[in-house]
Amino acid sequence: MKTARWLSGFAALMLALPALASTTTTADAVAMIERNARAAHSDAVLVWKDGKTLLELQPETGEEPAHLMSATKSVVALAIMLLLDDGKLASVDEPVSNIFAEWKQGRKRDITVRMLLDHTSGLQNVANAGEELEAAPDLVKLALAAELSSDPGATFSYNNKATNLLPGIVERLAGEPMDAYLEKRLFKPLGIARYTWLKDGAGTPLGMAGLSLSARDLAKIGQLLLDGGVTPAGTRVLSERSVALLTGASARSPDVGFLWWRIPAWERYELKGQMAGFLAQHEVSVPVQQALLATGGRVFDSKSALIADVAERLGAEWPQHYGSEITRRGLKLSDMFDIQRGPTVAYAANGYLGQHLVIVPQQRVVAVRLIHRRDSHRAPLDDYATFPADVFKLAQALQ
Known part of the structure; x- marks a missing residue:
C-alpha cells in the first residue's frame, strides 16, 4: 500500500483560522488568493460564490x-x-460493538460511531501514521485490535487509526465496499466520475486518507453541504439532519464536527506561564521547547500565524518534530496556549501538504486549493496554511 506519511494531528494544525474583518475589496481579496496560491505552487484553486466562479x-x-x-476523512x-x-x-450513538462483536467485552464496548x-474514541494512536499504518495489511483489523489510551x-485526540475503522463499518452496514457505496449515493448524483481511492492489503478503502479528486469535484461536495444536502439539479442526497450533524460542535472540542473542521471568526493564542517547566516535565526535545517558548510575550491572531x-x-x-514531540505525548495547543475563540463562520476539510475545501455559509462561498505531492515541496510555504x-x-x- 503506497501512501503518504500522514501525521496524526498535523491536518488539524495546518487549519488556518481567520482574523477579524478588514476593508479589503472583492477584487483585492481575489487577487490576494491568486498571488498567494501561485507563490505556494498550488496545482488547482477554485472559488465559487453561489456556484459561480470567482477564481480558477x-x-x-x-x-x-x-x-x-x-481531507478524505470528511468524505468518509x-x-x-x-x-x-x-x-x-440506527444512530451515530450506536455502539461499534453492535457492528463488530469483537468489542463486546471490555472498555471498548463503550465506543460509539460518534466517537470515531x-x-x-480513546483508541491508541501514533503521531506519524506512516510508522504503523502505511504497511498494515488490514487497517480495519488493526483498529479493532488497538488498545485504549x-x-x-x-x-479529543486526532486519530488516524480510529478513522480507518469507518470504511469497515460502511461495508458491514451497506453490504458493499465504501467506495462503491459512495459512488452510487454521492458521486454519481454530483456528476463525479474521475476519482481513485487507495486501499489496504485487504481491499478496503482507507479512511484516514487515500481519495483523489479534482478541485471542481471536491467543490461539488462543498456546494452540496452549502445547499443543505441538495444537488444543483434539485436531488436530495443528504438530509438536513445529516448536514447539521456533520458541522455541529463536538462535546469535547469546538474545533470539530464529524471529521469536518469548524472555523471561527477569530482566535487569539498566547503562551501560558511556566511553560518551560511544563515542557521539560513532558520531556519535549530542546529544539521544540525553544521554538514554542520563543512565542512567549506575543499574541497571535490566528492558528496559522502561530x-x-x-x-x-x-x-x-x-511536522515530524511537532508530531513526535507534542502530539505523540498527548499534548494539545490548549495545554500550552491560552486560546480565545469567536463564533463559527465556516467549515473545512483539509489535509497534509495543504489540501483545503472551505465553506462559508453566510456569504455562500465554496473554495478549494489542491497541490500534488512532489519532492520540491517546501513546508510551510507550499502548504498555503492561510488559504x-x-x-x-x-x-x-x-458582504
Whole structure:
C-alpha cells in the first residue's frame, strides 16, 4: 500500500483560522488568493460564490485529481451520514460493538460511531501514521485490535487509526465496499466520475486518507453541504439532519464536527506561564521547547500565524518534530496556549501538504486549493496554511 506519511494531528494544525474583518475589496481579496496560491505552487484553486466562479487556477495540462490526504476523512463522514439517512445505521450513538462483536467485552464496548467521527474514541494512536499504518495489511483489523489510551468519549485526540475503522463499518452496514457505496449515493448524483481511492492489503478503502479528486469535484461536495444536502439539479442526497450533524460542535472540542473542521471568526493564542517547566516535565526535545517558548510575550491572531512561527524555527521537517514531540505525548495547543475563540463562520476539510475545501455559509462561498505531492515541496510555504483565512477575507469583502 503506497501512501503518504500522514501525521496524526498535523491536518488539524495546518487549519488556518481567520482574523477579524478588514476593508479589503472583492477584487483585492481575489487577487490576494491568486498571488498567494501561485507563490505556494498550488496545482488547482477554485472559488465559487453561489456556484459561480470567482477564481480558477489550474495547470495548462488540465485539471488532474489530487490526493486529498486527510481531507478524505470528511468524505468518509458523508458515507456514515448516508448510512443514517438510508436507515442502515440506527444512530451515530450506536455502539461499534453492535457492528463488530469483537468489542463486546471490555472498555471498548463503550465506543460509539460518534466517537470515531469526532476523535474521542480513546483508541491508541501514533503521531506519524506512516510508522504503523502505511504497511498494515488490514487497517480495519488493526483498529479493532488497538488498545485504549484514554476512556471512550473523554478526550479529543486526532486519530488516524480510529478513522480507518469507518470504511469497515460502511461495508458491514451497506453490504458493499465504501467506495462503491459512495459512488452510487454521492458521486454519481454530483456528476463525479474521475476519482481513485487507495486501499489496504485487504481491499478496503482507507479512511484516514487515500481519495483523489479534482478541485471542481471536491467543490461539488462543498456546494452540496452549502445547499443543505441538495444537488444543483434539485436531488436530495443528504438530509438536513445529516448536514447539521456533520458541522455541529463536538462535546469535547469546538474545533470539530464529524471529521469536518469548524472555523471561527477569530482566535487569539498566547503562551501560558511556566511553560518551560511544563515542557521539560513532558520531556519535549530542546529544539521544540525553544521554538514554542520563543512565542512567549506575543499574541497571535490566528492558528496559522502561530504555527507558521513555530514551523519557521523548526525548519522544513517541523511536522515530524511537532508530531513526535507534542502530539505523540498527548499534548494539545490548549495545554500550552491560552486560546480565545469567536463564533463559527465556516467549515473545512483539509489535509497534509495543504489540501483545503472551505465553506462559508453566510456569504455562500465554496473554495478549494489542491497541490500534488512532489519532492520540491517546501513546508510551510507550499502548504498555503492561510488559504482558509484568505477565503474568509474574500467572503467578508462580498458582504
